[in-house]
Amino acid sequence: MAVEFSKESKAHFEEILTRYPKKRAAIMPTLWLAQKDFGYLSHEVLAYVAELIEESPAFVASVASFYTMYYKKPMGRHHVQVCTNLSCALVGSDNIVNCIKEKLGIGLGETTPDGKFSLDEVECLASCGTGPMMQIDDDYWEGLTTEKTLEILEKLAAG
Amino acid sequence: MPKLEIDGQEVEVANGTNLVQAAEQLGTEVPHYCYHPGLPVAGNCRMCLVEIEKMPKLQIACNTRANEGMVVHTKSDRVLRARESVLEFLLVNHPIDCPICDQAGECKLQDYYMDHDRQESRIPLESKVSKGKAIDIGPMIMLDQERCILCTRCTRFLDEVTGTSELGIFERGNHCQIDLFPGVMLDNPYSGNVADICPVGALTNKDFRFRTRVWYLESTPSVCPGCATGCNIDIHHRSGEVFRYRPRHNPDVNSYWMCDEGRLSYKRYQGEGRLLQPVQRAGEDWQPIAWDAAVGRFVDVLKGDKRIAGVISAQSSNEEIFLFDQLVREQLSGQVAGHSWSPEGASSDELLIDGDKNPNTAGLTELGLTLDARKIIDSALAGEIDTLVLYGTDLTQVCTVEEIAELGDKLDAAIVLDLRYGPSLEIADLVLPIASYAEIEGSFINRQRRCQVLGRSMEPTGHSWPGWQLLTKVAGSLGAPSHDSASAVFERIADKHAAFRGLTLAGLAGLGAPLGGATSGDG
Ligand code: SF4
Ligand code: SF4
Ligand code: FES
Ligand code: FES
Numbered sequence: 103m104a105v106e107f108s109k110e111s112k113a114h115f116e117e118i119l120t121r122y123p124k125k126r127a128a129i130m131p132t133l134w135l136a137q138k139d140f141g142y143l144s145h146e147v148l149a150y151v152a153e154l155i156e157e158s159p160a161f162v163a164s165v166a167s168f169y170t171m172y173y174k175k176p177m178g179r180h181h182v183q184v185c186t187n188l189s190c191a192l193v194g195s196d197n198i199v200n201c202i203k204e205k206l207g208i209g210l211g212e213t214t215p216d217g218k219f220s221l222d223e224v225e226c227l228a229s230c231g232t233g234p235m236m237q238i239d240d241d242y243w244e245g246l247t248t249e250k251t252l253e254i255l256e257k258l259a260a261g
Numbered sequence: 262m263p264k265l266e267i268d269g270q271e272v273e274v275a276n277g278t279n280l281v282q283a284a285e286q287l288g289t290e291v292p293h294y295c296y297h298p299g300l301p302v303a304g305n306c307r308m309c310l311v312e313i314e315k316m317p318k319l320q321i322a323c324n325t326r327a328n329e330g331m332v333v334h335t336k337s338d339r340v341l342r343a344r345e346s347v348l349e350f351l352l353v354n355h356p357i358d359c360p361i362c363d364q365a366g367e368c369k370l371q372d373y374y375m376d377h378d379r380q381e382s383r384i385p386l387e388s389k390v391s392k393g394k395a396i397d398i399g400p401m402i403m404l405d406q407e408r409c410i411l412c413t414r415c416t417r418f419l420d421e422v423t424g425t426s427e428l429g430i431f432e433r434g435n436h437c438q439i440d441l442f443p444g445v446m447l448d449n450p451y452s453g454n455v456a457d458i459c460p461v462g463a464l465t466n467k468d469f470r471f472r473t474r475v476w477y478l479e480s481t482p483s484v485c486p487g488c489a490t491g492c493n494i495d496i497h498h499r500s501g502e503v504f505r506y507r508p509r510h511n512p513d514v515n516s517y518w519m520c521d522e523g524r525l526s527y528k529r530y531q532g533e534g535r536l537l538q539p540v541q542r543a544g545e546d547w548q549p550i551a552w553d554a555a556v557g558r559f560v561d562v563l564k565g566d567k568r569i570a571g572v573i574s575a576q577s578s579n580e581e582i583f584l585f586d587q588l589v590r591e592q593l594s595g596q597v598a599g600h601s602w603s604p605e606g607a608s609s610d611e612l613l614i615d616g617d618k619n620p621n622t623a624g625l626t627e628l629g630l631t632l633d634a635r636k637i638i639d640s641a642l643a644g645e646i647d648t649l650v651l652y653g654t655d656l657t658q659v660c661t662v663e664e665i666a667e668l669g670d671k672l673d674a675a676i677v678l679d680l681r682y683g684p685s686l687e688i689a690d691l692v693l694p695i696a697s698y699a700e701i702e703g704s705f706i707n708r709q710r711r712c713q714v715l716g717r718s719m720e721p722t723g724h725s726w727p728g729w730q731l732l733t734k735v736a737g738s739l740g741a742p743s744h745d746s747a748s749a750v751f752e753r754i755a756d757k758h759a760a761f762r763g764l765t766l767a768g769l770a771g772l773g774a775p776l777g778g779a780t781s782g783d784g
Contacts, residue, residue: 145443158426160416160442167431 105150111139115154125155129165133172142173178213178220180258183237186223189230198234199223201248205255218259265331280322281309284335291335292344292373294351294460295412296323299510299517301421306351306412308373310343311335319343341377348378354389354435356407357382364462366475370410390435399427399447401521402456402464406438409463415439415455422518423612425449439463450614453524457507458517468525469505481716482509482771484705486530486576486698487523489617491707493772494519496527496699496718503527503699503718511772514711520614527699534681536694537723547692552724556731558691560738562674567647569595572634574602574653575619577728578703578715580750581695582621582628583757584732585652592741596646599625600634602658615708620698623706627760627776634659638668647673649688652728653695656685678728695728696721702747703729704766706776713773714766 107115118131132151133143140147143166145159152162166172182202186195203209206219213220229235232244236251243254264273267284274283279302284291294306304324311322314332319339334340352370359365392406416428416439427447431440441447447455456466478497485492485506492515494506506527508519539555540547550558563569571589573582582599589595601622609616625632638660640646649672656665662684668675669688677689680697698705700721706712721727729747737743744750748766755761760776768774 148442158420158429158442159445160426160429163442164429164431168433 105140105144105146107136107139111135126157128155129157129162133162133166137173142176176213176217179218180220180238182219182221182255183224183227184222185225185227185229185233185235185237187226187230189226190233190235193233195234197248198236198246198251201251202255205252219255263327263329263331265327265329265333267333268335274327278327280311280320280325280327280333283327284322284333289335291322292369292377293323294369294410295414297414297417297458297517299422300414300417300458303413303417306410307347308344308351310340310347312337312340344373344377345380348374349380349383351410352378352382353384354392354407355410356389356391356394357386358408359462362405362408362462363465363470364408364459368462369460370408392436392438393440397467398441399452401453401467401524402447403467403470404439405463405465406440407463408461409439409459410461411437411439412460414458414460415464418455418458419447419449422454423449423451428455450520450522450608450610451518451612453521454508454518466505473499473504478504479718480507481699481718482714483699483716483718484620484707484713484773485519485523485526486620486705487520487526487618489615489619489622489708490515490613491620491705491711491713492519492523492613493713494523496716498699498718501719501722503531513772514707514709514713515613518613520612522608522614530680530697530699531722535697535722536679536681536692536725539691539693539724541691542689550691552726555691555693556734556738559676559693559735562648562676562691563593563735563739567593567673568645569593569648569650570637570641570646571595571597571650571652572600572637572654572659573597573625573630574600574655575617575622575625575632576653576698577621577624578698578701578705578747579621579624579628579712579754580703580747581652581728581732582624582630583754584729584736584744584750585650586628586630587741588732588736588739589650592736592739596637596640597630598634598637599630599632600654600659601625601632602655617708620707621705623708623710624704627706627710628754628758638664641668641671644671646671649675650678651675651685651689652678653680654685655683656688657683678731680725693731694723694725695731696725700725701727701729702766704751704769704773710760710776711773712761712764712769712776714769714771 118128122128136147136151148163149159152159184199206214208214208221210223234246235244262273267287270287272287281291281293281296291309293309295303302324304321309322310319312334313320394405396404398404419428420426427445428439430437456464477499480495480497483494483496485494493509493511495509497505506524510517539550541550573585586597590597601619603618607616607618608614641649665687674690675688676691677685678693678695698715699718702717703715704712729750733743751766755764760778762777
């Protein structure tokens with residue numbers, strides 16, 4: 103079945119277009135919108151975006167491939183991103199990563215079989231003063247301990 | 262017209278000329294990868310850095326316009342050091358597999374490395390990022406992602422020239438690679454060009470891969486025989502075998518490009534099926550006959566009070582067409598027609614490909630022939646012709662199989678002059694093998710009425726003869742003045758036909774030239 107934006111997303115896309123002199127320039131917010139709508143950027147979605155902004159699928163796919171925040175494969179409901187950059191590493195981000203791996207039973211770059219969580223390590227999220235820290239979906243969780251981390255995960259798992 | 266100084270030499274260039282081109286005018290090569298004169302400038306490889314006085318940093322020559330009073334250095338120490346660094350950078354993840362790379366010998370990485378780098382790699386082979394090798398991406402092209410230097414020539418060609426955009430650059434940093442969008446193939450009618458413009462061994466021509474090393478090849482400038490466009494090409498050959506065609510730049514005809522169909526058309530002229538020696542019919546069989554005897558027999562058949570007709574195909578050169586017409590029409594008072602045939606549904610487009618799959622239909626009409634071969638067949642079927650001479654003409658393109666058999670009964674004699682075995686031999690009494698267009702000197706006229714020269718790349722196959730030589734010999738035996746070269750035949754053409762006046766084969770070498778005057782309907 104061909105993919106298509108919801109009615110709201112279509113309207114949103116039209117609004118995005120008004121911000122740019124050329125359709126091509128709307129590629130990033132359109133991909134973002136598509137990711138929100140479809141969960142991740144499958145080949146069909148990329149081709150759909152290409153059609154919308156009148157560019158080639160290869161061009162759209164190459165832009166999407168450049169950025170890690172565009173998902174090219176299905177993701178869990180919650181995306182857990184733990185900073186393992188220098189400042190966080192110095193205050194024990196390793197322990198946090200290990201405890202999450204154990205709790206969820208998955209490795210980095212993987213998704214739990216129930217589709218609830220995906221786990222990634224990321225570079226500095228500019229919250230160095232309050233490390234170790236992680237970002238889950240759009241929220242920051244700072245000053246993490248293993249207990250606090252497990253508590254957060256359990257709450258989300260139940261929610 | 263800005264005047265500037267490059268490496269101490271003054272040069273005046275046209276407005277808008279970039280520094281790579283300006284240096285070229287002085288015979289200086291500024292090394293470059295991403296810049297290609299047929300594509301928009303990208304400026305991403307940094308190989309073309311030059312020093313410009315009063316500018317603090319080195320500048321890329323490809324994207325810098327020549328300006329009045331500029332003082333440019335292309336060989337200063339700073340420039341040489343920069344080149345060395347750029348090359349080291351481009352080679353960071355390169356697999357250095359030249360011994361198994363088809364590009365070796367015509368690879369800009371090899372060439373520039375030898376000219377400007379020559380240092381040990383600081384990256385051990387095992388810590389290089391490895392990527393895909395020998396990926397089949399379409400009917401013409403094989404991709405090796407590791408060898409790619411990400412110059413984007415291929416993607417710019419596909420974006421700007423064909424507009425098909427099959428390839429893109431995926432991922433980032435060390436992992437950047439050229440790839441197809443999933444489910445797409447690089448199969449547009451011009452895909453072969455990307456192998457020509459790829460400066461390294463990342464995109465190679467599947468048809469050519471591993472058949473020879475490029476340094477064994479000789480190159481002869483010529484014209485593609487694939488259609489009426491007449492793209493300019495170089496024929497790359499060795500010991501009488503063609504290995505590939507490469508497009509040759511002609512701004513008025515094909516720019517830097519050619520189509521895939523034309524690129525592979527060399528195959529039609531070699532291998533199985535070529536006629537190798539004169540033969541005559543002996544009942545059901547063919548009997549070899551020496552050339553002298555064959556020419557003698559041909560002359561005998563034409564002599565006397567006979568009704569003669571000839572058909573010559575639009576695959577023939579101007580020189581062959583002219584001599585054929587002179588012989589049959591002028592000397593023997595026979596009828597002549599040209600034959601220009603293309604298969605039904607033949608490809609054509611707006612870019613280069615013409616639906617007329619003959620390289621010299623315009624030659625037939627410019628030399629005064631009609632294109633009505635069928636009329637001659639009709640008179641033959643009506644018993645109005647004694648002797649039919651078929652020059653490169655496949656009868657099945659003009660009549661049915663039954664009609665061919667009927668022709669055999671009606672004619673006293675049929676002579677076939679051709680490159681290869683074909684249905685016309687069915688009715689032939691005498692078959693004379695002629696050399697292919699790659700084996701003769703001569704000329705074609707393309708759809709723009711541009712007269713272009715064929716390069717003689719190799720000796721005629723087997724015991725075949727160049728057509729013009731055979732025709733002039735026969736005409737000579739029947740009392741006409743003979744010619745000792747294709748150029749001499751061309752001189753005669755220029756004498757007789759106003760449109761050719763002032764042209765010579767030697768003068769047309771290179772890019773060719775338009776015919777004079779205008780034909781009807783050609784404003
Ligand atoms: S494949 Fe060749 S032409 Fe294309 S970007 Fe790589 S090096 Fe350049
Ligand atoms: S467009 Fe015609 S002349 Fe040009 S390469 Fe193709 S077949 Fe040959
Ligand atoms: S190092 Fe972890 S937020 Fe900066
Ligand atoms: S040729 Fe100038 S930057 Fe590549």
